[in-house]
Amino acid sequence: MPGTTRRWVLARHIQGAPTPEDFRLETLPLPELEDGRFLSKVILSSVDPGTRSRLSGGDSYAGAMKIGEGIDGFCVAQVIESRNPNYAVGDLIAAGGGWREHFVSDGRGYIQRITDRRVPLGCWIGILGVPGLTAWFGLNRVGQAKAGEVLLVSSAAGPVGATAGQIGKKLGLRVVGVAGGAKKCAWLKDQAGFDAVIDYKAERDLTAAIKAACPEGVDILFDNVGNAMVDRVLPLMKLRGRVVVSGQVADYNVPVEQRHGLKHTDVFITHRVRMEGLVVFDDIRAFAAAQSQMADWIADGSLKFAIEEFDGIERAAEAFCGLFRGENFGRRLVRMSKDPA
Ligand SMILES: NC(=O)c1ccc[n+]([C@@H]2O[C@H](COP(=O)([O-])OP(=O)(O)OC[C@H]3O[C@@H](n4cnc5c(N)ncnc54)[C@H](OP(=O)(O)O)[C@@H]3O)[C@@H](O)[C@H]2O)c1
Known part of the structure:
Protein backbone atom coordinates (compact mmCIF):
# COMPACT_ATOMS: atom_id res chain seq x y z
CA MET A 1 0.00 0.00 0.00
CA ILE A 127 -21.42 10.93 -21.01
CA LEU A 128 -22.72 8.30 -18.53
CA GLY A 129 -21.79 10.41 -15.52
CA VAL A 130 -22.91 13.80 -14.30
CA PRO A 131 -22.64 15.65 -17.67
CA GLY A 132 -24.63 13.06 -19.64
CA LEU A 133 -27.21 12.69 -16.88
CA THR A 134 -27.63 16.48 -16.69
CA ALA A 135 -28.42 16.40 -20.40
CA TRP A 136 -30.85 13.49 -19.98
CA PHE A 137 -32.85 14.84 -17.03
CA GLY A 138 -32.56 18.45 -18.16
CA LEU A 139 -34.14 17.61 -21.47
CA ASN A 140 -36.63 14.94 -20.41
CA ARG A 141 -37.83 15.94 -16.95
CA VAL A 142 -37.24 19.71 -16.93
CA GLY A 143 -37.50 20.41 -20.67
CA GLN A 144 -40.42 18.01 -21.31
CA ALA A 145 -39.03 17.52 -24.83
CA LYS A 146 -41.48 16.34 -27.49
CA ALA A 147 -40.99 15.19 -31.08
CA GLY A 148 -41.24 17.98 -33.64
CA GLU A 149 -40.07 20.73 -31.27
CA VAL A 150 -37.10 23.03 -31.79
CA LEU A 151 -34.24 22.68 -29.30
CA LEU A 152 -31.47 25.27 -29.01
CA VAL A 153 -28.39 24.21 -27.00
CA SER A 154 -25.62 26.57 -25.83
CA SER A 155 -22.05 25.42 -25.20
CA ALA A 156 -23.22 22.67 -27.50
CA ALA A 157 -19.84 20.97 -27.96
CA GLY A 158 -19.29 20.43 -24.23
CA PRO A 159 -20.18 17.03 -22.75
CA VAL A 160 -23.54 18.29 -21.42
CA GLY A 161 -24.51 20.20 -24.56
CA ALA A 162 -23.43 17.57 -27.10
CA THR A 163 -25.31 14.86 -25.20
CA ALA A 164 -28.44 17.02 -24.83
CA GLY A 165 -28.48 17.70 -28.56
CA GLN A 166 -28.06 14.03 -29.48
CA ILE A 167 -30.78 12.92 -27.05
CA GLY A 168 -32.95 15.63 -28.62
CA LYS A 169 -32.36 14.13 -32.08
CA LYS A 170 -33.28 10.68 -30.80
CA LEU A 171 -36.53 12.11 -29.42
CA GLY A 172 -37.35 13.62 -32.82
CA LEU A 173 -36.59 17.29 -32.18
CA ARG A 174 -34.94 19.72 -34.56
CA VAL A 175 -31.64 20.56 -32.85
CA VAL A 176 -29.58 23.73 -33.23
CA GLY A 177 -26.29 24.18 -31.35
CA VAL A 178 -24.24 27.25 -30.46
CA ALA A 179 -20.52 26.62 -29.98
CA GLY A 180 -17.17 28.38 -30.35
CA GLY A 181 -14.96 27.60 -33.35
CA ALA A 182 -15.06 25.73 -36.64
CA LYS A 183 -13.68 22.45 -35.26
CA LYS A 184 -16.37 22.12 -32.58
CA CYS A 185 -19.11 23.12 -35.02
CA ALA A 186 -17.96 20.62 -37.67
CA TRP A 187 -17.99 17.79 -35.08
CA LEU A 188 -21.50 18.70 -33.96
CA LYS A 189 -22.81 18.64 -37.53
CA ASP A 190 -20.86 15.70 -38.92
CA GLN A 191 -20.54 13.40 -35.89
CA ALA A 192 -23.27 14.36 -33.44
CA GLY A 193 -25.90 14.93 -36.15
CA PHE A 194 -27.10 18.41 -35.11
CA ASP A 195 -29.41 19.95 -37.74
CA ALA A 196 -27.69 23.34 -37.59
CA VAL A 197 -24.76 24.82 -35.70
CA ILE A 198 -23.82 28.44 -35.06
CA ASP A 199 -20.19 29.40 -34.42
CA TYR A 200 -20.81 32.31 -32.07
CA LYS A 201 -17.19 33.42 -32.28
CA ALA A 202 -17.55 33.96 -36.03
CA GLU A 203 -20.98 35.69 -35.97
CA ARG A 204 -21.24 39.48 -35.84
CA ASP A 205 -24.93 39.31 -34.94
CA LEU A 206 -25.61 36.19 -32.88
CA THR A 207 -29.30 36.99 -32.34
CA ALA A 208 -29.83 37.26 -36.11
CA ALA A 209 -27.96 33.98 -36.63
CA ILE A 210 -30.17 32.19 -34.05
CA LYS A 211 -33.31 33.67 -35.69
CA ALA A 212 -32.15 32.46 -39.09
CA ALA A 213 -31.44 28.96 -37.75
CA CYS A 214 -34.76 28.80 -35.85
CA PRO A 215 -37.17 30.73 -38.12
CA GLU A 216 -40.27 29.45 -36.27
CA GLY A 217 -38.80 30.16 -32.84
CA VAL A 218 -37.43 28.00 -30.02
CA ASP A 219 -39.44 25.51 -27.94
CA ILE A 220 -36.60 24.60 -25.57
CA LEU A 221 -33.47 26.56 -24.75
CA PHE A 222 -31.03 24.20 -22.99
CA ASP A 223 -28.66 26.76 -21.54
CA ASN A 224 -25.18 26.00 -20.25
CA VAL A 225 -23.81 29.51 -20.54
CA GLY A 226 -25.75 32.06 -18.48
CA ASN A 227 -27.93 35.14 -18.39
CA ALA A 228 -26.72 36.90 -21.56
CA MET A 229 -27.68 33.87 -23.65
CA VAL A 230 -31.02 33.40 -21.90
CA ASP A 231 -31.90 37.09 -22.37
CA ARG A 232 -30.92 36.93 -26.05
CA VAL A 233 -33.15 33.93 -26.72
CA LEU A 234 -36.19 34.83 -24.57
CA PRO A 235 -37.79 36.98 -27.33
CA LEU A 236 -37.47 34.00 -29.73
CA MET A 237 -39.28 31.54 -27.46
CA LYS A 238 -42.45 29.93 -28.75
CA LEU A 239 -45.72 29.71 -26.82
CA ARG A 240 -45.24 27.52 -23.72
CA GLY A 241 -41.50 27.31 -24.35
CA ARG A 242 -39.11 26.05 -21.68
CA VAL A 243 -35.73 27.42 -20.62
CA VAL A 244 -33.66 24.69 -18.98
CA VAL A 245 -31.03 26.30 -16.77
CA SER A 246 -28.28 23.70 -16.79
CA GLY A 247 -25.21 25.85 -16.18
CA GLN A 248 -23.73 29.36 -16.31
CA VAL A 249 -20.17 28.89 -17.49
CA ALA A 250 -19.93 32.49 -18.77
CA ASP A 251 -21.07 33.85 -15.40
CA TYR A 252 -19.05 31.76 -12.94
CA ASN A 253 -16.05 34.11 -13.21
CA VAL A 254 -18.15 37.27 -12.90
CA PRO A 255 -19.26 38.72 -9.53
CA VAL A 256 -23.06 38.57 -9.18
CA GLU A 257 -23.48 42.37 -9.25
CA GLN A 258 -21.67 42.56 -12.62
CA ARG A 259 -23.62 39.76 -14.32
CA HIS A 260 -25.95 40.37 -17.24
CA GLY A 261 -29.52 40.82 -16.03
CA LEU A 262 -32.68 39.46 -17.64
CA LYS A 263 -34.63 42.19 -19.44
CA HIS A 264 -37.07 40.19 -21.56
CA THR A 265 -39.05 38.70 -18.70
CA ASP A 266 -42.35 39.92 -20.29
CA VAL A 267 -42.06 36.81 -22.48
CA PHE A 268 -42.79 34.65 -19.41
CA ILE A 269 -46.27 36.25 -19.44
CA THR A 270 -47.00 36.75 -23.12
CA HIS A 271 -45.68 33.34 -24.18
CA ARG A 272 -46.31 31.40 -20.93
CA VAL A 273 -42.63 30.47 -20.91
CA ARG A 274 -41.24 28.42 -18.02
CA MET A 275 -37.63 28.66 -16.80
CA GLU A 276 -36.33 25.98 -14.44
CA GLY A 277 -32.93 24.84 -13.27
CA LEU A 278 -31.80 21.44 -12.09
CA VAL A 279 -29.21 19.80 -9.89
CA VAL A 280 -28.55 16.48 -11.52
CA PHE A 281 -28.57 14.57 -8.21
CA ASP A 282 -32.29 15.41 -7.84
CA ASP A 283 -32.81 12.48 -10.22
CA ILE A 284 -30.33 10.04 -8.68
CA ARG A 285 -32.94 7.27 -8.31
CA ALA A 286 -33.42 7.23 -12.07
CA PHE A 287 -29.69 7.31 -12.99
CA ALA A 288 -29.36 3.58 -13.65
CA ALA A 289 -32.15 3.44 -16.25
CA ALA A 290 -30.80 6.48 -18.11
CA GLN A 291 -27.24 5.10 -18.04
CA SER A 292 -28.35 1.73 -19.33
CA GLN A 293 -30.12 3.34 -22.33
CA MET A 294 -27.18 5.64 -23.09
CA ALA A 295 -24.64 2.81 -22.73
CA ASP A 296 -26.61 0.86 -25.35
CA TRP A 297 -26.53 3.87 -27.69
CA ILE A 298 -22.77 4.30 -27.15
CA ALA A 299 -22.20 0.60 -27.80
CA ASP A 300 -24.20 0.68 -31.05
CA GLY A 301 -22.33 3.81 -32.17
CA SER A 302 -25.36 6.11 -32.25
CA LEU A 303 -24.37 8.35 -29.32
CA LYS A 304 -21.04 10.12 -29.81
CA PHE A 305 -18.71 11.62 -27.25
N1 LIG B 1 -27.17 21.54 -13.24
C1 LIG B 1 -26.36 20.51 -13.02
O1 LIG B 1 -26.64 19.61 -12.22
C2 LIG B 1 -25.10 20.44 -13.82
C3 LIG B 1 -24.29 19.31 -13.79
C4 LIG B 1 -23.14 19.29 -14.57
C5 LIG B 1 -22.79 20.39 -15.33
N2 LIG B 1 -23.60 21.49 -15.30
C6 LIG B 1 -23.27 22.68 -16.09
O2 LIG B 1 -23.41 22.39 -17.46
C7 LIG B 1 -22.59 23.30 -18.20
C8 LIG B 1 -21.82 22.52 -19.24
O3 LIG B 1 -20.89 21.66 -18.59
P1 LIG B 1 -19.85 20.79 -19.37
O4 LIG B 1 -19.20 19.89 -18.40
O5 LIG B 1 -20.51 20.22 -20.58
O6 LIG B 1 -18.76 21.86 -19.79
P2 LIG B 1 -18.51 22.65 -21.14
O7 LIG B 1 -19.80 23.01 -21.80
O8 LIG B 1 -17.50 21.93 -21.97
O9 LIG B 1 -17.84 23.97 -20.53
C9 LIG B 1 -16.69 24.54 -21.08
C10 LIG B 1 -17.07 25.25 -22.37
O10 LIG B 1 -17.88 26.36 -22.04
C11 LIG B 1 -17.74 27.33 -23.05
N3 LIG B 1 -17.42 28.61 -22.43
C12 LIG B 1 -16.42 28.87 -21.55
N4 LIG B 1 -16.44 30.18 -21.21
C13 LIG B 1 -17.47 30.74 -21.90
C14 LIG B 1 -17.99 32.06 -21.99
N5 LIG B 1 -17.46 33.08 -21.29
N6 LIG B 1 -19.04 32.27 -22.81
C15 LIG B 1 -19.60 31.25 -23.51
N7 LIG B 1 -19.14 29.98 -23.46
C16 LIG B 1 -18.08 29.74 -22.67
C17 LIG B 1 -16.57 26.90 -23.93
O11 LIG B 1 -17.12 26.33 -25.13
P3 LIG B 1 -17.11 27.18 -26.51
O12 LIG B 1 -15.75 27.02 -27.08
O13 LIG B 1 -18.17 26.55 -27.30
O14 LIG B 1 -17.38 28.59 -26.11
C18 LIG B 1 -15.90 25.82 -23.11
O15 LIG B 1 -15.23 24.89 -23.90
C19 LIG B 1 -21.70 24.01 -17.20
O16 LIG B 1 -22.18 25.32 -17.00
C20 LIG B 1 -21.84 23.18 -15.95
O17 LIG B 1 -21.64 23.92 -14.79
C21 LIG B 1 -24.73 21.52 -14.58
Whole structure:
Protein backbone atom coordinates (compact mmCIF):
# COMPACT_ATOMS: atom_id res chain seq x y z
CA MET A 1 0.00 0.00 0.00
CA PRO A 2 1.26 3.52 -0.74
CA GLY A 3 2.29 5.49 2.37
CA THR A 4 1.51 8.88 0.83
CA THR A 5 -0.71 10.34 -1.86
CA ARG A 6 -1.17 13.66 -3.64
CA ARG A 7 -4.14 15.98 -4.07
CA TRP A 8 -4.90 19.51 -5.28
CA VAL A 9 -6.22 22.02 -2.77
CA LEU A 10 -7.50 25.58 -3.08
CA ALA A 11 -4.56 27.97 -2.46
CA ARG A 12 -6.63 31.19 -2.44
CA HIS A 13 -10.12 32.35 -3.22
CA ILE A 14 -10.41 33.24 -6.88
CA GLN A 15 -11.42 36.53 -8.48
CA GLY A 16 -12.18 36.38 -12.20
CA ALA A 17 -10.80 33.64 -14.45
CA PRO A 18 -8.98 30.85 -12.56
CA THR A 19 -5.22 30.36 -12.97
CA PRO A 20 -3.05 27.39 -11.89
CA GLU A 21 -1.58 29.58 -9.10
CA ASP A 22 -4.99 29.53 -7.40
CA PHE A 23 -4.37 25.85 -6.59
CA ARG A 24 -1.65 23.91 -4.76
CA LEU A 25 -0.57 20.29 -5.19
CA GLU A 26 0.18 18.73 -1.81
CA THR A 27 1.49 15.39 -0.58
CA LEU A 28 -0.16 13.82 2.46
CA PRO A 29 0.11 10.54 4.34
CA LEU A 30 -2.50 7.83 3.78
CA PRO A 31 -4.01 6.87 7.13
CA GLU A 32 -4.49 3.31 8.39
CA LEU A 33 -7.92 2.11 7.28
CA GLU A 34 -10.57 2.12 10.00
CA ASP A 35 -13.38 -0.42 10.11
CA GLY A 36 -16.08 0.32 7.51
CA ARG A 37 -13.71 2.21 5.17
CA PHE A 38 -12.03 1.37 1.90
CA LEU A 39 -9.12 2.83 -0.07
CA SER A 40 -9.35 3.45 -3.81
CA LYS A 41 -6.71 4.24 -6.38
CA VAL A 42 -7.94 6.86 -8.84
CA ILE A 43 -7.67 6.03 -12.54
CA LEU A 44 -9.27 9.14 -14.08
CA SER A 45 -10.49 12.41 -12.53
CA SER A 46 -12.71 15.02 -14.13
CA VAL A 47 -12.36 18.79 -14.17
CA ASP A 48 -15.82 20.41 -14.08
CA PRO A 49 -16.75 24.01 -14.91
CA GLY A 50 -19.37 24.00 -12.12
CA THR A 51 -16.55 23.66 -9.54
CA ARG A 52 -15.66 27.29 -10.29
CA SER A 53 -18.86 28.49 -8.59
CA ARG A 54 -17.49 27.24 -5.25
CA LEU A 55 -14.02 28.80 -5.43
CA SER A 56 -14.65 32.50 -4.72
CA GLY A 57 -15.61 32.13 -1.08
CA GLY A 58 -19.38 32.53 -1.59
CA ASP A 59 -21.93 29.72 -1.39
CA SER A 60 -23.36 28.18 -4.55
CA TYR A 61 -25.67 25.18 -4.61
CA ALA A 62 -22.79 23.06 -3.33
CA GLY A 63 -21.36 25.45 -0.70
CA ALA A 64 -18.16 27.51 -0.78
CA MET A 65 -14.77 25.76 -0.61
CA LYS A 66 -12.34 26.85 2.09
CA ILE A 67 -8.67 27.61 1.46
CA GLY A 68 -6.70 24.38 1.90
CA GLU A 69 -9.70 22.19 1.08
CA GLY A 70 -9.32 19.44 -1.57
CA ILE A 71 -10.77 20.33 -4.99
CA ASP A 72 -13.74 18.23 -5.89
CA GLY A 73 -14.55 16.49 -9.13
CA PHE A 74 -15.60 13.04 -10.20
CA CYS A 75 -13.39 10.03 -10.64
CA VAL A 76 -13.19 6.45 -11.82
CA ALA A 77 -11.25 4.43 -9.28
CA GLN A 78 -10.42 0.89 -8.20
CA VAL A 79 -10.68 -0.37 -4.63
CA ILE A 80 -7.21 -1.49 -3.48
CA GLU A 81 -7.85 -2.15 0.22
CA SER A 82 -11.14 -2.63 2.03
CA ARG A 83 -12.54 -2.93 5.54
CA ASN A 84 -16.05 -2.32 4.23
CA PRO A 85 -18.18 -5.41 3.50
CA ASN A 86 -19.88 -3.74 0.52
CA TYR A 87 -16.68 -2.97 -1.42
CA ALA A 88 -14.11 -5.61 -2.36
CA VAL A 89 -10.56 -5.17 -3.59
CA GLY A 90 -10.70 -4.90 -7.38
CA ASP A 91 -14.14 -3.25 -7.55
CA LEU A 92 -14.34 -0.43 -10.08
CA ILE A 93 -16.35 2.60 -9.01
CA ALA A 94 -17.35 6.06 -10.20
CA ALA A 95 -17.43 8.49 -7.29
CA GLY A 96 -16.89 12.06 -6.19
CA GLY A 97 -13.21 11.65 -5.32
CA GLY A 98 -11.81 14.97 -6.57
CA TRP A 99 -8.38 15.84 -8.01
CA ARG A 100 -6.37 13.26 -6.06
CA GLU A 101 -4.49 10.00 -6.57
CA HIS A 102 -6.22 7.99 -3.81
CA PHE A 103 -9.21 8.46 -1.58
CA VAL A 104 -10.63 6.81 1.50
CA SER A 105 -14.39 6.37 1.76
CA ASP A 106 -16.86 5.04 4.29
CA GLY A 107 -19.23 4.08 1.45
CA ARG A 108 -21.52 7.09 1.86
CA GLY A 109 -22.15 9.75 -0.80
CA TYR A 110 -22.18 9.30 -4.57
CA ILE A 111 -20.50 5.98 -5.39
CA GLN A 112 -21.54 3.84 -8.29
CA ARG A 113 -20.22 0.40 -9.18
CA ILE A 114 -19.02 0.08 -12.77
CA THR A 115 -20.15 -3.23 -14.14
CA ASP A 116 -20.68 -2.44 -17.83
CA ARG A 117 -17.22 -2.51 -19.48
CA ARG A 118 -18.53 -2.11 -23.06
CA VAL A 119 -17.68 1.58 -22.98
CA PRO A 120 -14.37 3.29 -22.06
CA LEU A 121 -14.01 3.83 -18.30
CA GLY A 122 -13.90 7.62 -18.78
CA CYS A 123 -17.51 7.55 -20.01
CA TRP A 124 -18.64 6.80 -16.43
CA ILE A 125 -17.63 10.32 -15.41
CA GLY A 126 -18.56 11.84 -18.77
CA ILE A 127 -21.42 10.93 -21.01
CA LEU A 128 -22.72 8.30 -18.53
CA GLY A 129 -21.79 10.41 -15.52
CA VAL A 130 -22.91 13.80 -14.30
CA PRO A 131 -22.64 15.65 -17.67
CA GLY A 132 -24.63 13.06 -19.64
CA LEU A 133 -27.21 12.69 -16.88
CA THR A 134 -27.63 16.48 -16.69
CA ALA A 135 -28.42 16.40 -20.40
CA TRP A 136 -30.85 13.49 -19.98
CA PHE A 137 -32.85 14.84 -17.03
CA GLY A 138 -32.56 18.45 -18.16
CA LEU A 139 -34.14 17.61 -21.47
CA ASN A 140 -36.63 14.94 -20.41
CA ARG A 141 -37.83 15.94 -16.95
CA VAL A 142 -37.24 19.71 -16.93
CA GLY A 143 -37.50 20.41 -20.67
CA GLN A 144 -40.42 18.01 -21.31
CA ALA A 145 -39.03 17.52 -24.83
CA LYS A 146 -41.48 16.34 -27.49
CA ALA A 147 -40.99 15.19 -31.08
CA GLY A 148 -41.24 17.98 -33.64
CA GLU A 149 -40.07 20.73 -31.27
CA VAL A 150 -37.10 23.03 -31.79
CA LEU A 151 -34.24 22.68 -29.30
CA LEU A 152 -31.47 25.27 -29.01
CA VAL A 153 -28.39 24.21 -27.00
CA SER A 154 -25.62 26.57 -25.83
CA SER A 155 -22.05 25.42 -25.20
CA ALA A 156 -23.22 22.67 -27.50
CA ALA A 157 -19.84 20.97 -27.96
CA GLY A 158 -19.29 20.43 -24.23
CA PRO A 159 -20.18 17.03 -22.75
CA VAL A 160 -23.54 18.29 -21.42
CA GLY A 161 -24.51 20.20 -24.56
CA ALA A 162 -23.43 17.57 -27.10
CA THR A 163 -25.31 14.86 -25.20
CA ALA A 164 -28.44 17.02 -24.83
CA GLY A 165 -28.48 17.70 -28.56
CA GLN A 166 -28.06 14.03 -29.48
CA ILE A 167 -30.78 12.92 -27.05
CA GLY A 168 -32.95 15.63 -28.62
CA LYS A 169 -32.36 14.13 -32.08
CA LYS A 170 -33.28 10.68 -30.80
CA LEU A 171 -36.53 12.11 -29.42
CA GLY A 172 -37.35 13.62 -32.82
CA LEU A 173 -36.59 17.29 -32.18
CA ARG A 174 -34.94 19.72 -34.56
CA VAL A 175 -31.64 20.56 -32.85
CA VAL A 176 -29.58 23.73 -33.23
CA GLY A 177 -26.29 24.18 -31.35
CA VAL A 178 -24.24 27.25 -30.46
CA ALA A 179 -20.52 26.62 -29.98
CA GLY A 180 -17.17 28.38 -30.35
CA GLY A 181 -14.96 27.60 -33.35
CA ALA A 182 -15.06 25.73 -36.64
CA LYS A 183 -13.68 22.45 -35.26
CA LYS A 184 -16.37 22.12 -32.58
CA CYS A 185 -19.11 23.12 -35.02
CA ALA A 186 -17.96 20.62 -37.67
CA TRP A 187 -17.99 17.79 -35.08
CA LEU A 188 -21.50 18.70 -33.96
CA LYS A 189 -22.81 18.64 -37.53
CA ASP A 190 -20.86 15.70 -38.92
CA GLN A 191 -20.54 13.40 -35.89
CA ALA A 192 -23.27 14.36 -33.44
CA GLY A 193 -25.90 14.93 -36.15
CA PHE A 194 -27.10 18.41 -35.11
CA ASP A 195 -29.41 19.95 -37.74
CA ALA A 196 -27.69 23.34 -37.59
CA VAL A 197 -24.76 24.82 -35.70
CA ILE A 198 -23.82 28.44 -35.06
CA ASP A 199 -20.19 29.40 -34.42
CA TYR A 200 -20.81 32.31 -32.07
CA LYS A 201 -17.19 33.42 -32.28
CA ALA A 202 -17.55 33.96 -36.03
CA GLU A 203 -20.98 35.69 -35.97
CA ARG A 204 -21.24 39.48 -35.84
CA ASP A 205 -24.93 39.31 -34.94
CA LEU A 206 -25.61 36.19 -32.88
CA THR A 207 -29.30 36.99 -32.34
CA ALA A 208 -29.83 37.26 -36.11
CA ALA A 209 -27.96 33.98 -36.63
CA ILE A 210 -30.17 32.19 -34.05
CA LYS A 211 -33.31 33.67 -35.69
CA ALA A 212 -32.15 32.46 -39.09
CA ALA A 213 -31.44 28.96 -37.75
CA CYS A 214 -34.76 28.80 -35.85
CA PRO A 215 -37.17 30.73 -38.12
CA GLU A 216 -40.27 29.45 -36.27
CA GLY A 217 -38.80 30.16 -32.84
CA VAL A 218 -37.43 28.00 -30.02
CA ASP A 219 -39.44 25.51 -27.94
CA ILE A 220 -36.60 24.60 -25.57
CA LEU A 221 -33.47 26.56 -24.75
CA PHE A 222 -31.03 24.20 -22.99
CA ASP A 223 -28.66 26.76 -21.54
CA ASN A 224 -25.18 26.00 -20.25
CA VAL A 225 -23.81 29.51 -20.54
CA GLY A 226 -25.75 32.06 -18.48
CA ASN A 227 -27.93 35.14 -18.39
CA ALA A 228 -26.72 36.90 -21.56
CA MET A 229 -27.68 33.87 -23.65
CA VAL A 230 -31.02 33.40 -21.90
CA ASP A 231 -31.90 37.09 -22.37
CA ARG A 232 -30.92 36.93 -26.05
CA VAL A 233 -33.15 33.93 -26.72
CA LEU A 234 -36.19 34.83 -24.57
CA PRO A 235 -37.79 36.98 -27.33
CA LEU A 236 -37.47 34.00 -29.73
CA MET A 237 -39.28 31.54 -27.46
CA LYS A 238 -42.45 29.93 -28.75
CA LEU A 239 -45.72 29.71 -26.82
CA ARG A 240 -45.24 27.52 -23.72
CA GLY A 241 -41.50 27.31 -24.35
CA ARG A 242 -39.11 26.05 -21.68
CA VAL A 243 -35.73 27.42 -20.62
CA VAL A 244 -33.66 24.69 -18.98
CA VAL A 245 -31.03 26.30 -16.77
CA SER A 246 -28.28 23.70 -16.79
CA GLY A 247 -25.21 25.85 -16.18
CA GLN A 248 -23.73 29.36 -16.31
CA VAL A 249 -20.17 28.89 -17.49
CA ALA A 250 -19.93 32.49 -18.77
CA ASP A 251 -21.07 33.85 -15.40
CA TYR A 252 -19.05 31.76 -12.94
CA ASN A 253 -16.05 34.11 -13.21
CA VAL A 254 -18.15 37.27 -12.90
CA PRO A 255 -19.26 38.72 -9.53
CA VAL A 256 -23.06 38.57 -9.18
CA GLU A 257 -23.48 42.37 -9.25
CA GLN A 258 -21.67 42.56 -12.62
CA ARG A 259 -23.62 39.76 -14.32
CA HIS A 260 -25.95 40.37 -17.24
CA GLY A 261 -29.52 40.82 -16.03
CA LEU A 262 -32.68 39.46 -17.64
CA LYS A 263 -34.63 42.19 -19.44
CA HIS A 264 -37.07 40.19 -21.56
CA THR A 265 -39.05 38.70 -18.70
CA ASP A 266 -42.35 39.92 -20.29
CA VAL A 267 -42.06 36.81 -22.48
CA PHE A 268 -42.79 34.65 -19.41
CA ILE A 269 -46.27 36.25 -19.44
CA THR A 270 -47.00 36.75 -23.12
CA HIS A 271 -45.68 33.34 -24.18
CA ARG A 272 -46.31 31.40 -20.93
CA VAL A 273 -42.63 30.47 -20.91
CA ARG A 274 -41.24 28.42 -18.02
CA MET A 275 -37.63 28.66 -16.80
CA GLU A 276 -36.33 25.98 -14.44
CA GLY A 277 -32.93 24.84 -13.27
CA LEU A 278 -31.80 21.44 -12.09
CA VAL A 279 -29.21 19.80 -9.89
CA VAL A 280 -28.55 16.48 -11.52
CA PHE A 281 -28.57 14.57 -8.21
CA ASP A 282 -32.29 15.41 -7.84
CA ASP A 283 -32.81 12.48 -10.22
CA ILE A 284 -30.33 10.04 -8.68
CA ARG A 285 -32.94 7.27 -8.31
CA ALA A 286 -33.42 7.23 -12.07
CA PHE A 287 -29.69 7.31 -12.99
CA ALA A 288 -29.36 3.58 -13.65
CA ALA A 289 -32.15 3.44 -16.25
CA ALA A 290 -30.80 6.48 -18.11
CA GLN A 291 -27.24 5.10 -18.04
CA SER A 292 -28.35 1.73 -19.33
CA GLN A 293 -30.12 3.34 -22.33
CA MET A 294 -27.18 5.64 -23.09
CA ALA A 295 -24.64 2.81 -22.73
CA ASP A 296 -26.61 0.86 -25.35
CA TRP A 297 -26.53 3.87 -27.69
CA ILE A 298 -22.77 4.30 -27.15
CA ALA A 299 -22.20 0.60 -27.80
CA ASP A 300 -24.20 0.68 -31.05
CA GLY A 301 -22.33 3.81 -32.17
CA SER A 302 -25.36 6.11 -32.25
CA LEU A 303 -24.37 8.35 -29.32
CA LYS A 304 -21.04 10.12 -29.81
CA PHE A 305 -18.71 11.62 -27.25
CA ALA A 306 -15.28 13.22 -27.12
CA ILE A 307 -12.77 12.78 -24.29
CA GLU A 308 -9.53 14.71 -23.83
CA GLU A 309 -7.00 13.21 -21.44
CA PHE A 310 -4.32 15.11 -19.53
CA ASP A 311 -1.56 12.85 -18.27
CA GLY A 312 -0.70 13.04 -14.56
CA ILE A 313 -2.09 14.76 -11.50
CA GLU A 314 0.31 17.69 -12.05
CA ARG A 315 -1.86 18.79 -15.00
CA ALA A 316 -5.25 19.00 -13.26
CA ALA A 317 -5.22 22.76 -12.54
CA GLU A 318 -4.10 23.57 -16.08
CA ALA A 319 -6.84 21.31 -17.51
CA PHE A 320 -9.47 23.06 -15.38
CA CYS A 321 -8.41 26.63 -16.23
CA GLY A 322 -8.61 25.94 -19.97
CA LEU A 323 -12.34 25.18 -19.69
CA PHE A 324 -13.01 28.91 -19.30
CA ARG A 325 -11.05 29.76 -22.44
CA GLY A 326 -13.04 27.30 -24.55
CA GLU A 327 -9.99 25.03 -24.97
CA ASN A 328 -11.69 21.72 -24.16
CA PHE A 329 -12.94 19.52 -26.94
CA GLY A 330 -15.45 17.35 -25.07
CA ARG A 331 -14.95 15.98 -21.56
CA ARG A 332 -11.60 16.85 -19.95
CA LEU A 333 -10.18 14.11 -17.76
CA VAL A 334 -6.90 13.77 -15.89
CA ARG A 335 -5.26 10.35 -15.97
CA MET A 336 -3.97 9.42 -12.53
CA SER A 337 -3.12 5.76 -13.26
CA LYS A 338 -3.52 3.13 -15.98
CA ASP A 339 -6.78 1.33 -16.73
CA PRO A 340 -6.85 -2.07 -15.01
CA ALA A 341 -6.89 -5.09 -17.30
N1 LIG B 1 -27.17 21.54 -13.24
C1 LIG B 1 -26.36 20.51 -13.02
O1 LIG B 1 -26.64 19.61 -12.22
C2 LIG B 1 -25.10 20.44 -13.82
C3 LIG B 1 -24.29 19.31 -13.79
C4 LIG B 1 -23.14 19.29 -14.57
C5 LIG B 1 -22.79 20.39 -15.33
N2 LIG B 1 -23.60 21.49 -15.30
C6 LIG B 1 -23.27 22.68 -16.09
O2 LIG B 1 -23.41 22.39 -17.46
C7 LIG B 1 -22.59 23.30 -18.20
C8 LIG B 1 -21.82 22.52 -19.24
O3 LIG B 1 -20.89 21.66 -18.59
P1 LIG B 1 -19.85 20.79 -19.37
O4 LIG B 1 -19.20 19.89 -18.40
O5 LIG B 1 -20.51 20.22 -20.58
O6 LIG B 1 -18.76 21.86 -19.79
P2 LIG B 1 -18.51 22.65 -21.14
O7 LIG B 1 -19.80 23.01 -21.80
O8 LIG B 1 -17.50 21.93 -21.97
O9 LIG B 1 -17.84 23.97 -20.53
C9 LIG B 1 -16.69 24.54 -21.08
C10 LIG B 1 -17.07 25.25 -22.37
O10 LIG B 1 -17.88 26.36 -22.04
C11 LIG B 1 -17.74 27.33 -23.05
N3 LIG B 1 -17.42 28.61 -22.43
C12 LIG B 1 -16.42 28.87 -21.55
N4 LIG B 1 -16.44 30.18 -21.21
C13 LIG B 1 -17.47 30.74 -21.90
C14 LIG B 1 -17.99 32.06 -21.99
N5 LIG B 1 -17.46 33.08 -21.29
N6 LIG B 1 -19.04 32.27 -22.81
C15 LIG B 1 -19.60 31.25 -23.51
N7 LIG B 1 -19.14 29.98 -23.46
C16 LIG B 1 -18.08 29.74 -22.67
C17 LIG B 1 -16.57 26.90 -23.93
O11 LIG B 1 -17.12 26.33 -25.13
P3 LIG B 1 -17.11 27.18 -26.51
O12 LIG B 1 -15.75 27.02 -27.08
O13 LIG B 1 -18.17 26.55 -27.30
O14 LIG B 1 -17.38 28.59 -26.11
C18 LIG B 1 -15.90 25.82 -23.11
O15 LIG B 1 -15.23 24.89 -23.90
C19 LIG B 1 -21.70 24.01 -17.20
O16 LIG B 1 -22.18 25.32 -17.00
C20 LIG B 1 -21.84 23.18 -15.95
O17 LIG B 1 -21.64 23.92 -14.79
C21 LIG B 1 -24.73 21.52 -14.58
